[in-house]
Amino acid sequence: MHLHRAKYQPNGGPDGGNGGRGGNVYLRGNHNYWTLLHLRYQRHVFAGHGGNGAACCATGSDGNDEYIDVPCGTVAYNAETGEYLCDVTDDGQVVMLLKGGRGGLGNYAFRSATNQAPRYAQPGEPMQEMMVVLQLKLLADVGLVGFPNAGKSTLLSSLSSARPKIANYPFTTLEPSLGIVSHRDGKSFVMADIPGIIEGASEGRGLGLRFLRHIERNSILLFLIPCDTEDIRHDYEVLLGELQRFNPGLLDKHRVLAVTKCDLIDEELISMIRDELPSDIPAVFISAPTGYGLTELKDLLWREMNSESNKLQSISDSSSIVHRDMDVRNIQADFSEWDAGIEVVEEGAADEEDWDEDEVIEV
Numbered sequence: 001m002h003l004h005r006a007k008y009q010p011n012g013g014p015d016g017g018n019g020g021r022g023g024n025v026y027l028r029g030n031h032n033y034w035t036l037l038h039l040r041y042q043r044h045v046f047a048g049h050g051g052n053g054a055a056c057c058a059t060g061s062d063g064n065d066e067y068i069d070v071p072c073g074t075v076a077y078n079a080e081t082g083e084y085l086c087d088v089t090d091d092g093q094v095v096m097l098l099k100g101g102r103g104g105l106g107n108y109a110f111r112s113a114t115n116q117a118p119r120y121a122q123p124g125e126p127m128q129e130m131m132v133v134l135q136l137k138l139l140a141d142v143g144l145v146g147f148p149n150a151g152k153s154t155l156l157s158s159l160s161s162a163r164p165k166i167a168n169y170p171f172t173t174l175e176p177s178l179g180i181v182s183h184r185d186g187k188s189f190v191m192a193d194i195p196g197i198i199e200g201a202s203e204g205r206g207l208g209l210r211f212l213r214h215i216e217r218n219s220i221l222l223f224l225i226p227c228d229t230e231d232i233r234h235d236y237e238v239l240l241g242e243l244q245r246f247n248p249g250l251l252d253k254h255r256v257l258a259v260t261k262c263d264l265i266d267e268e269l270i271s272m273i274r275d276e277l278p279s280d281i282p283a284v285f286i287s288a289p290t291g292y293g294l295t296e297l298k299d300l301l302w303r304e305m306n307s308e309s310n311k312l313q314s315i316s317d318s319s320s321i322v323h324r325d326m327d328v329r330n331i332q333a334d335f336s337e338w339d340a341g342i343e344v345v346e347e348g349a350a351d352e353e354d355w356d357e358d359e360v361i362e363v
Contacts, residue, residue, distance in 0.1 A: 001107045001121040002055045014117060015057050016107040019124045022100030023047030023063030027076060030069040031091040036136050039068070047098070050124060053106040063100055071136055073217050079131035097132065101125030140178060140192035142301055143218030145239055147197065150224040151260035151288055153177070156193045158288040159298070183298055189305060192218060197242055216247060220254045220304050226261045227269075227285070233278055254304045255281050258297060263287040 004012025025047050045068055051060030076085040076097065086095040104122035111118060144152040160179030177193040194215060215221065223239060225232050236257060243250040257277065262270060262285045270285050277283045284300055286293035 001119055003107075003117065003119075004055070014107040014111050015055055016121055017053035017056070017058040017060065018106050018109065019053045019103030020050035020060035020062040021103050022050045022124070022127055023065045024096055024100045025098040026065060026067045027074070027086060027088050027095045027097050028067045028069050029072045029074070029088040029091050029093040031072055033069060033071040035071065036074070036134055039070075039134065047100060049127075050100070050103045053103070053121070057106070057108050060103055062103075065100075067094070068097070070134060073137045075135045075137060077133040077135070079133045085132070098128050098130060101127055137217045140217065141189040141219045141305055142181075142191045142222050143215050143220070144191065144193050144224055145197065145215065145221050145243070146224035147235065147239070148195075150226055152193050152224050154288040155224065155258075155260065155286070156191055158291065159294065160191060181298065183302055187302070189301070191222075197239060215243065215250060218253070220256060220301060221250070222301065223255060223257045223281075224260050225257070227259050227265055227273060228261060232259065232273065233276060236278055236281075254307070256297075256300060256304060257281045257283040258293075259283065259285045261287060262292055263290045 002014070002016040004015040006012055025045060045066050047066045048063030050063045053060045070088055072089055072091055072093075074088045076087075076095075077083065078085055085097065088095055102125050104124040107118045107121045109122075110120070144155065146152050156177060156179045159181045179191050179193070180188050181191050182188050221243075223236055225235050229235050240251070259273065259277075265273075274283070274285075282300055282304070284293055284297050286297050288294070
């Protein structure tokens with residue numbers, strides 16, 4: 001609120017300017033980032049406050065906007081309610097996370113014929129704050145799906161320069177791995193190794209529920225089933241059923257079946273197993289340690305990736321992905337102790353906290 005005062009102008013009138021808006025907070029996709037590690041040490045993000053209006057109808061400056069750079073494939077959830085907020089999938093994509101408050105009007109905006117000298121102004125809108133959970137879902141061309149010890153890590157290490165952990169026991173892979181597979185004429189594609197899925201993974205058993213979300217971002221699903229399995233068709237149907245219960249939209253993706261560990265059997269057994277395979281999915285027999293069938297597998301994957309039906313599916317894939325709200329009970333339990341103050345404990349009495357790969361930030 002301001003009244004103009006100048007020599008020879010006894011009735012200058014109101015000239016209070018409007019306040020500036022507060023800064024916005026945006027999420028911005030950046031292909032130079034591959035993880036959310038850079039946000040682990042930046043838990044709080046504050047946008048700038050709007051400037052005050054001044055005399056001579058001067059408008060206050062707008063607050064500085066804040067951009068949070070995240071890798072492509074990041075999904076944001078409200079940490080208090082678990083509500084899905086937005087999805088950043090492309091490089092340079094900008095999504096508004098929080099809108100800055102509008103600036104208030106100065107008394108110059110309230111002048112009228114009956115109120116020529118208003119002595120009041122409008123306050124600006126208060127700021128907003130929110131706790132946000134960011135989840136990163138891997139973006140890859142081919143995703144490996146299979147039971148533990150199906151040969152997924154061995155296949156990835158044979159086709160690319162990635163070196164995931166390989167051992168002769170279940171759940172060797174505890175985190176997803178990415179590898180670039182070279183193809184003919186200098187072409188390449190990205191393959192993702194997902195931890196093994198067991199029956200009931202969609203209900204939280206094993207490690208499947210934690211990593212099934214990474215499969216949603218893959219263009220093609222490569223099912224790996226060992227040749228020494230009692231019933232290959234049954235195992236394939238179990239894996240497909242877990243994906244369907246987790247997200248029915250995964251059934252629309254192109255699928256390829258690879259029978260692994262074929263160095264343990266001969267051509268006669270291969271021909272017998274081929275007759276028992278599902279007829280609605282292309283299949284190939286491979287052996288990662290010996291290299292048997294790997295060239296045929298890469299050719300098949302390349303044809304499936306560049307087929308017209310797969311290209312049309314990738315265009316509409318963003319609308320077909322089902323984003324479910326997050327269960328925030330565990331998160332609320334973790335952050336409920338933040339306001340309890342600092343408690344002094346004896347040395348060695350505090351347990352080391354096991355943090356998930358998701359990053360929680362306050363904006």
